[in-house]
Amino acid sequence: MSNVSINSEKPKLSFWQIWNMSFGFLGIQFGFALQGGFMSRIFQTLGASKDAIPMLWIAAPLTGLLVQPIIGYLSDRTWSAKLGRRRPFFLIGAILSSIALIFMPYSSALWMAAGFLWILDASINISMEPFRALVADKLPDNQRSYGFVVQTLIIGVGTWIASNLPAFVTKMGVANEAPSGIVPDSVKVAFLIGAIVFIGTILYTIFTTKEYPPEDLEAFRETNKSTGGFLNGAKEILNNISSMPLVMKKLGVVQFFSWFAFFSMWSFATPALTDHVFNATDPTTSLYNDAANQVGSAMGTYGLSSMVYALLLVFITSKYSINRKYLHMVSLIIGGFGFISMLLITEPWMLHLSFIGIGIAWASILSMPYAMLSSAIDAKKMGVYMGLFNMFIVIPQIVAALGGINFTYKFLFGEATINTMLLAGCSLILAGLANLIIINKKAVAG
Template sequence: MQPSSFKPRLSFWQLWNMSFGFFGIQFGFALQNANTSRIFSTLGANQDDLALCWLAAPVTGLLVQPIIGYLSDNTWHPFWGRRRPFFFIGAILASIALFLMPNSSMLWMAVAVLWMMDAAINVSMEPFRAFVGDKLDPSQQTAGFAMQTFFIGCGGVIASLLPTFFADIMGVSNVPVNGAIPDTVRYSFYFGGAVFLLSVMWTVFSSQEAPPENMAVFEAERAKSKGLGHALREILGGFGKMPKTMVQLAVVQFFTWIALFAMWIYTTSAIADNVFGTVDAQSAAFQEAGNRVGVMFAVYGGVSALAAFVLPVFARMTSRKFVHMSCLIVGGLSLISIFMIHNINYLYLPMVGVGIAWASILTMPYAILAGALPANRMGYYMGVFNFFIVIPQIASGFLLGYITKHFLAGHAVMTLVLGGVCMVLAGLLTLLVKDEAAPAAKAVAVPAAA
């Protein structure tokens, strides 16, 4: 890998090509986030058990991400490079899972496919974060993560709107027949599987990777790293060597992702109950609530796509951690406000605030972190950093259902309020983070023109 001082400045279109795969990756995640609880409920899951059913996703990330990061750090091929083999393999597996998910006929099958789908998406996604650190000088890293966030937003908008598009424009049935997944959801997942594969392949075949600066040293280090025992020691040993900035960000991430997981799990149930007045997953009203939640998620995805290129400007004017703190507080207050809204047409307003927070969540922590990591372990530490995404999700999986049932009287909308409080707290904790590379990152924070 080239040292930072020798990394050439990339053009706008080079940044575009290396980030385009995230459009498909977010297509998969958006379909998963907006529709998984709906699928589980349609197949008979109790609201109290939804969080437990979702546990497959974060547990998979906990296992997959540091391993894939470690493996990609120690991979080099003259044609495929370092990260792109994992983009390629993950895209194929994730596309297969997206085709299987809406054809689940029983709850346990849907949970099993979620496990497979999340593992495959993580195989593709995790090296993308290290890809930015590999290819970009610190002065362009914020712009690189912002470009990824732009595609995440665009993919999220389109994927979240698909069930409504198929129902309202194409006239496809949105009602479950004999307990099966509605056709609107099935067709959305089929389309998403194709988009996932094609967009990731675009990045795989349109972007190149620079070889390690000293191949002899790289090969010697890779030879020493062979063997399962050594790999496990390296993976586990890195936890004790995390940079201070990473530890500080981990606390912020913990409360941030509790909020996001609460939103993804409970928004459909919350809107069905709080706005449509139903908790019956087989009813037309519940399925309509599911479609409306897709539109709400499209709003926050669209806002994040627009905000992705505005936030670096504000970060240059102030600081990355100030921008992140502000965005999280806005997002948290927006989540809390959903409790007070009973008209579906006004529910899109708080999603603007959530979208601003989402743009920052996908950009600022990674930009701050990239400047604090050793270049030769970028993939590994990006994988470890994702532990602090999946650990709060696992905690949420075990606790949110119990809290909702026993402390919030079964009202899922109050779980969203709890999530909002956690996001505001995460914003305040950002004040404790030290941004090591802030001066360099402020130098140039927007992509160059082609």
């Protein structure tokens, strides 16, 4: 074990050290990409109407609102001689997520699918939030942007591969059609592969990455004993919410509009694009299932473009400082126009062009806000603040699910389902412009 502590000056890490500590995110993103790309397809297969889909998603963000701050709080106060501070949570989350991925596509009713989505999202959050904190734990401030960008590179790879899995296994001969109310085997096999990758990549990170212990381990344990207990923990979390740093609140505005846009995509891209581009609306037909595969593959393009963009940012951030605020602003606006361009699509191949722009925004969303936040908050509270920061991810999703999407797109743009993508684009452009309110120099410079 290194003599470096979590609170002392940290040495710079090599690319491969950062890669190893972030590799588990490949599995996490397999879970998220399969969930984001194919849950609405599963819901439609089980009989859900388009307008009902956002409400079926609501368990996921509601769970995140509760789970993320608690996991962040607990991981700040955990130290295992064998697994360290964050890795116990990686392992627990990976096991539960893999189980949910395996059984999800075997749901026989909407309530079962929504329940498995709840379990899956809660379990992914158990693994994910400590991963964000681990980057800040292990890296000095001048490597934070670099570290989060490497993480984003891995996420991009996971998004692209996982989004293409149903189409790939279909080409390998797995059935892409099933009787009414039954999820096709192509989706079942894709989710099984996702479960295997999830647990495998998490184990890789656990075995290849060591964590820095607290500076004074005995004092750390005594402090946690004296402040232990559920009520004290809840009180401290609430105190941290009330004393949230100003830069975190401003970043929260950016996050709100960003994640409203992406939740709109995850819940409505399949019904909107199978209808608008392929004129396919009946989940029991081969036309719809082929169209859903193509939409899923096109969504994989945003993972691929985010990977390429992240590669470019890895090169830049390893050598130069950047202005995180303006980089994030421009990236989000490009993604916004990617969404809006979907209204002009007349051929399926054009979907990939739209998702290229969306991928640029996605790469920035997964790196720049966390780099800005981690450079401007107390390192001792990194876990709980990273967990609280995700309030600004789940709250917009809850708003969207409770009618924010259905009401707003119909009121502003009209009844056509493709207008949900127009709403997503406008929201992402607003997120980009909201970066102008961030003036904290530590957050901006990276």
